[in-house]
Amino acid sequence: MKQFEVNFDGLVGPTHNYAGLSYGNVASLNNASASSSPKQAAKQGLKKMKALADLGMIQGVLAPQERPDVYALRRLGFSGSDSEVLNKAAKQAPAIFQACCSASSMWTANAATVSPSADTQDGKVHFTPANLTNKFHRSLEPQVTGNILKAIFKDQKHFAHHQHLPDNEHFGDEGAANHTRLCSAYGEAGVEIFVYGRHAFDNSKPAPTKFPARQTFEASQAVARLHGLNDDKVVYILQNPQVIDQGVFHNDVISVGNQNVLFYHDQAFHQTEQALSEIKRKFGDKELHFIRVDSQDVSVQDAIKSYLFNTQIITLPNGNMAIIAPSECEENPAVAAYLKKLVSLNTPIKEVKFFDVKQSMRNGGGPACLRLRVAMTEQECAAINQSTLMNDALFERLNNWVDTHYRDQLLIDDLRDPQLLLESRTALDELTQLLKLGSVYPFQLI
Numbered sequence: 001m002k003q004f005e006v007n008f009d010g011l012v013g014p015t016h017n018y019a020g021l022s023y024g025n026v027a028s029l030n031n032a033s034a035s036s037s038p039k040q041a042a043k044q045g046l047k048k049m050k051a052l053a054d055l056g057m058i059q060g061v062l063a064p065q066e067r068p069d070v071y072a073l074r075r076l077g078f079s080g081s082d083s084e085v086l087n088k089a090a091k092q093a094p095a096i097f098q099a100c101c102s103a104s105s106m107w108t109a110n111a112a113t114v115s116p117s118a119d120t121q122d123g124k125v126h127f128t129p130a131n132l133t134n135k136f137h138r139s140l141e142p143q144v145t146g147n148i149l150k151a152i153f154k155d156q157k158h159f160a161h162h163q164h165l166p167d168n169e170h171f172g173d174e175g176a177a178n179h180t181r182l183c184s185a186y187g188e189a190g191v192e193i194f195v196y197g198r199h200a201f202d203n204s205k206p207a208p209t210k211f212p213a214r215q216t217f218e219a220s221q222a223v224a225r226l227h228g229l230n231d232d233k234v235v236y237i238l239q240n241p242q243v244i245d246q247g248v249f250h251n252d253v254i255s256v257g258n259q260n261v262l263f264y265h266d267q268a269f270h271q272t273e274q275a276l277s278e279i280k281r282k283f284g285d286k287e288l289h290f291i292r293v294d295s296q297d298v299s300v301q302d303a304i305k306s307y308l309f310n311t312q313i314i315t316l317p318n319g320n321m322a323i324i325a326p327s328e329c330e331e332n333p334a335v336a337a338y339l340k341k342l343v344s345l346n347t348p349i350k351e352v353k354f355f356d357v358k359q360s361m362r363n364g365g366g367p368a369c370l371r372l373r374v375a376m377t378e379q380e381c382a383a384i385n386q387s388t389l390m391n392d393a394l395f396e397r398l399n400n401w402v403d404t405h406y407r408d409q410l411l412i413d414d415l416r417d418p419q420l421l422l423e424s425r426t427a428l429d430e431l432t433q434l435l436k437l438g439s440v441y442p443f444q445l446i
């Protein structure tokens with residue numbers, strides 16, 4: 001049976017903006033208050049999705065969330081009509097208001113953790129939306145994320161959906177951005193690697209001191225339990241606390257895996273040798289490539305600026321692997337030189353393709369942040385909502401949809417405009433019809 005890895009990219013929402021909401025994410029802090037272009041951002045994302053589909057990959061689309069989140073604002077005591085809620089919140093609590101307007105669901109690597117059927121006890125693909133408790137603006141996402149995932153992976157014969165973990169910092173979970181899976185073929189049992197930043201119930205363990213560790217060991221363990229993973233095929237790795245303190249807020253900013261390749265920076269993990277030997281042992285006696293990037297070739301700072309590790313490593317239909325990199329990697333001399341060398345080494349990675357995703361990079365999201373990976377068999381793939389899969393027709397429809405509903409430019413002050421809420425709801429209502437999602441948003445359900 002054929003098996004694939006399908007990438008589900010997040011469609012950028014109509015309120016895409018830069019509010020400096022993510023302490024510990026250097027790009028988010030540096031670009032706070034810059035004007036954004038929702039239309040350009042959405043189109044950059046669509047272009048990347050289409051390019052991957054054109055390479056012969058199966059590419060899906062995940063719908064954005066409803067923003068501004070009037071329901072969250074009402075929970076926080078702002079009352080009256082929707083327009084009054086927006087006005088009062090913007091005036092009385094501008095920072096909270098901005099958080100309720102973030103289009104951060106575009107970074108779908110944080111949407112959920114996914115375990116393919118080959119790894120799970122009941123032979124189903126398992127999904128747990130990430131609770132994203134560390135950042136208020138992101139903690140608003142998991143419920144609707146779960147609704148959207150259920151609307152795509154509907155067939156209970158193949159797909160199992162869990163509720164997000166308890167909304168508490170002890171179980172802080174950031175989803176697939178801290179999870180990677182190594183395997184020989186997508187349909188074979190793999191080793192699932194969970195990278196976490198701190199232990200919530202054991203203060204004696206190393207932890208960052210400046211920036212927050214967004215993922216806990218206990219959260220990773222809970223997800224592995226929920227998904228019915230085999231302990232002999234799971235590896236937990238403590239992220240190097242020093243790189244978190246330098247701005248590596250998720251593991252996918254400093255390491256990435258695909259099939260039998262783990263591509264990582266020498267500073268990524270706390271006890272690297274121990275972690276790698278556990279992976280090797282659990283992976284078994286099959287070909288495995290550890291590709292280490294040394295600090296002397298690419299510093300942690302260059303890795304963060306260029307997002308060298310927030311690249312997607314994909315397996316092309318011809319079996320070779322390619323790196324999908326942001327154009328910042330081409331512009332950084334050390335990184336560009338490294339990538340040039342990498343494709344000439346004897347590893348499965350044979351080419352690099354650069355993409356302009358600047359509207360996302362300014363918020364600290366590279367190509368890998370923009371996608372959720374779901375490895376599936378041919379049969380599972382046939383069972384999903386086919387209207388969410390990218391092709392020429394959907395590409396055209398979504399570009400027209402963006403042209404109709406998105407603004408060219410958005411300033412922070414525009415977020416209080418009640419018209420933007422209406423525009424956003426009209427757009428999303430149409431999108432749920434385009435993607436045949438049914439009702440997934442609060443304004444459709446309440």
Ligand SMILES: NCCC[C@H](NC(=O)CCC(=O)O)C(=O)O
Binds near residue numbers: 107
């Ligand atoms: N995986 C990449 C996630 C990037 C995301 N940035 C943000 O939410 C920034 C939003 C802002 O600053 O307006 C985050 O840090 O979770």
